[in-house]
Amino acid sequence: MNHLAIAPELFRPDGFERGRVHRLSLMSGAQSIPVLLVRGEAAGKTLVVTAGVHGDEYEGVRAILETVASLDPRAMRGDLLAVPVAHPAAFRAARRTSPLDELNLARVFPGDSAGKPTEIVAAALAGAVIVHADFYLDLHSGGIAYAMPTMAGYDASDGRSAAAARIFGAETIWGHATIAPGRTISFARARGIPWIYTEARGAARIDPDDLRMMKQGILNLLCHLGTLPGEPVVRPIRYKLSGDGDTDRGISAGHEGFLLNHVRLLEEVTEYQRLGVLVDVLGEPMEEYRAPRSGTVALIHEFPVVKPGDSLYLIADRER
Numbered sequence: 040m041n042h043l044a045i046a047p048e049l050f051r052p053d054g055f056e057r058g059r060v061h062r063l064s065l066m067s068g069a070q071s072i073p074v075l076l077v078r079g080e081a082a083g084k085t086l087v088v089t090a091g092v093h094g095d096e097y098e099g100v101r102a103i104l105e106t107v108a109s110l111d112p113r114a115m116r117g118d119l120l121a122v123p124v125a126h127p128a129a130f131r132a133a134r135r136t137s138p139l140d141e142l143n144l145a146r147v148f149p150g151d152s153a154g155k156p157t158e159i160v161a162a163a164l165a166g167a168v169i170v171h172a173d174f175y176l177d178l179h180s181g182g183i184a185y186a187m188p189t190m191a192g193y194d195a196s197d198g199r200s201a202a203a204a205r206i207f208g209a210e211t212i213w214g215h216a217t218i219a220p221g222r223t224i225s226f227a228r229a230r231g232i233p234w235i236y237t238e239a240r241g242a243a244r245i246d247p248d249d250l251r252m253m254k255q256g257i258l259n260l261l262c263h264l265g266t267l268p269g270e271p272v273v274r275p276i277r278y279k280l281s282g283d284g285d286t287d288r289g290i291s292a293g294h295e296g297f298l299l300n301h302v303r304l305l306e307e308v309t310e311y312q313r314l315g316v317l318v319d320v321l322g323e324p325m326e327e328y329r330a331p332r333s334g335t336v337a338l339i340h341e342f343p344v345v346k347p348g349d350s351l352y353l354i355a356d357r358e359r
């Protein structure tokens with residue numbers, strides 16, 4: 040088993056021997072980004088998968104590690120290029136953002152190799168990893184603070200992305216007409232690379248069902264691309280959501296306090312329905328949050344202690 044440290048600008052997946060798994064790290068400034076390259080025996084398409092773009096989201100990390108361990112590269116036609124921990128500084132701190140510069144890796148793409156630490160990581164991931172994708176999958180979840188439906192999110196303007204979301208195996212899919220700039224997927228989109236991303240229940244633990252969905256989803260995409268033989272194993276889709284998925288643009292807290300949440304994930308709410316109340320430690324209400332319109336609850340700040348500016352709720356539209 041080799042473990043090579045390499046500069047991002049020198050990384051050429053095509054130069055690695057076929058029919059085996061390569062474990063290496065991209066040395067990006069002072070940061071080391073782990074990379075798993077499964078080189079199929081025969082030539083074919085490349086699926087790029089990242090997890091840990093937010094350092095407190097763990098389902099995708101485990102899904103990548105276990106999936107790579109289960110694959111036989113000699114039976115593959117094409118490659119899997121996977122980064123299990125995309126933002127090592129945030130991962131080590133168990134935080135969504137970097138302790139080095141307070142930046143959110145999912146807001147700084149395409150990054151800057153001469154910039155702040157998080158921008159340097161983004162530049163390495165964009166230029167040395169995502170750029171090699173025939174299809175790109177970014178595994179996210181609710182992390183420590185949020186709960187989100189276990190789902191696949193896709194580009195509603197790209198049929199390749201929508202088709203992949205349908206065969207991924209998630210019971211909830213969410214189509215976005217617009218994508219906020221600075222994300223991994225906005226970089227992929229700008230390069231014409233089709234993509235999907237996931238969310239999962241999060242809450243600082245790995246739900247076995249979510250793990251199973253993500254692992255099967257990676258295999259499903261490999262089948263969909265022709266890298267693995269066989270057909271995707273698909274579950275019926277129960278929820279089709281649409282609308283803006285930017286967690287920064289939800290209903291946010293104006294104070295610090297303790298959130299008394301009154302709704303559940305994927306609950307249907309009507310306009311002006313009460314979602315939750317923020318109280319102080321004596322139980323005095325400080326803010327009340329109501330649905331700005333009818334729709335489906337797609338994000339809840341499950342961690343009850345909130346700070347000013349934290350996103351608390353996101354309401355999506357539901358297609359029938």
Ligand SMILES: [Zn+2]
Pocket residue numbers: 092093096179180182
């Ligand atoms: Zn995330």
